[in-house]
Amino acid sequence: xxxxxxxxxxxxxxxxxxxxxxxxxxxxxxxxxxxxxxxxxxxxxxxxxxxxxxxxxxxxxxxxxxxxxxxxxxxxxxxxxxxxxxxxxxxxxxxxxxxxxxxxxxxxxxxxxxxxxxxxxxxxxxxxxxxxxxxxxxxxxxxxxxxxxxxxxxxxxxxxxxxxxxxxxxxxxxxxxxxxxxxxxxxxxxxxxxxxxxxxxxxxxxxxxxxxxxxxxxxxxxxxxxxxxxxxxxxxxxxxxxxxxxxxxxxxxxxxxxxxxxxxxxxxxxxxxxxxxxxxxxxxxxxxxxxxxxxx
Numbered sequence: 001x002x003x004x005x006x007x008x009x010x011x012x013x014x015x016x017x018x019x020x021x022x023x024x025x026x027x028x029x030x031x032x033x034x035x036x037x038x039x040x041x042x043x044x045x046x047x048x049x050x051x052x053x054x055x056x057x058x059x060x061x062x063x064x065x066x067x068x069x070x071x072x073x074x075x076x077x078x079x080x081x082x083x084x085x086x087x088x089x090x091x092x093x094x095x096x097x098x099x100x101x102x103x104x105x106x107x108x109x110x111x112x113x114x115x116x117x118x119x120x121x122x123x124x125x126x127x128x129x130x131x132x133x134x135x136x137x138x139x140x141x142x143x144x145x146x147x148x149x150x151x152x153x154x155x156x157x158x159x160x161x162x163x164x165x166x167x168x169x170x171x172x173x174x175x176x177x178x179x180x181x182x183x184x185x186x187x188x189x190x191x192x193x194x195x196x197x198x199x200x201x202x203x204x205x206x207x208x209x210x211x212x213x214x215x216x217x218x219x220x221x222x223x224x225x226x227x228x229x230x231x232x233x234x235x236x237x238x239x240x241x242x243x244x245x246x247x248x249x250x251x252x253x254x255x256x257x258x259x260x261x262x263x264x265x266x267x268x269x270x271x272x273x274x275x276x277x278x279x280x281x282x283x284x285x286x287x288x289x290x291x292x293x294x295x296x
Contacts, residue, residue, distance in 0.1 A: 070203055070210045075218045078203055079103065080225060085196050089187050095226045096266075100219060101180040102196070105163060107205040107215060108137055109145035114206040138169040148197070155193040156182035216271070223266045239268060248272045255286040264291030 033041075082102070083095045090098065112135055119129035132138040141147065143165040151158045163177045182188050203209070224241065253259055253273045261269050270291055274284040 067209070069208075070205075070214065072214050072217055072221075075203070075210070075214055076221050078199075079218060079222055082196060082199050083222070083226070085192065085199060089192060092226060096223060097178060097180050098182070099222065101163065101177050102200055103205075103215070103218075104176065105166070106145060106200050108166065109139065110205040110209075111207060112137065112139045112144070114208065132169075137166070137173065140165045140169055143169070152194070153190060154183075155190050155197070156184060156188045159183075159193065219266070220268065220271070223268075239265065241268065241272075244268045244272050248276050253277065253287065255282050258288040258290065261291040264293050267291060 079099055082099050086095060086098060115135050116129050119134050120126060123129055128134065143162040148155070148158050148162050159182045160180075163180065167173050167175070167177060182193060205215075220241070248269060251259075251273075253276055255277065259270060259273050261267075264270060270289045273287060273289070277284040277287065
């Protein structure tokens with residue numbers, strides 16, 4: 001086979017296939033090498049055995065249409081149904097801890113998988129694609145969603161272990177799961193947790209699947225729903241959105257301000273200050289937002 005023919009054959013391959021071929025030929029090439037230079041280096045090294053390389057399927061050449069993103073009303077309904085699974089197991093005012101703990105866990109795992117897939121296509125090396133430096137958050141292999149789903153007994157214990165491992169592996173996430181404890185067979189028997197985890201798998205929460213702000217909006221909606229469901233006790237952790245907006249409208253925050261809420265609860269007033277600036281075409285990133293809360 002001539003170099004020109006070899007070059008022509010190589011040009012039909014995807015970058016991951018080219019990188020994999022270079023690794024098998026033990027070519028010491030930088031990972032940042034341009035695709036055209038990679039093709040030339042392989043063409044000079046030896047003839048290509050196209051039968052040894054996985055062909056690109058028509059499906060890969062023509063990707064399926066992008067799946068519509070999850071709408072806010074769909075996510076709100078999805079999370080409220082998750083709360084219904086726990087109804088009668090725990091107090092309504094505690095729903096938010098468990099539902100949002102699982103929501104964040106699922107979101108973190110789905111985004112990690114999305115990042116892994118992107119980097120695997122880029123590098124053609126699963127070890128490098130899984131390297132913690134390639135991800136926004138480190139996900140220990142035994143702490144992922146799929147790893148937890150492998151267990152059919154003592155699910156709560158394994159779920160707790162995964163959440164703690166994520167916090168320990170990511171200092172900036174310390175305390176994000178608070179004191180959530182799924183390891184209680186009376187409140188969370190395996191059958192209930194199996195049902196709950198099955199429910200959360202109905203929707204994928206990768207960046208390609210949901211808008212960045214949708215999770216925060218769903219959080220606000222459900223905080224309000226949980227407060228109504230909890231009755232008077234709900235007022236301890238939620239102030240109606242209309243009241244919060246009125247307070248912020250009176251405060252009239254502006255760019256560069258430092259805003260402090262000494263009893264921030266779920267952070268509604270701080271978020272409304274951000275929206276106040278957005279509605280006026282100002283940059284909310286110039287705000288310094290501070291808050292404290294005794295009862296998380």
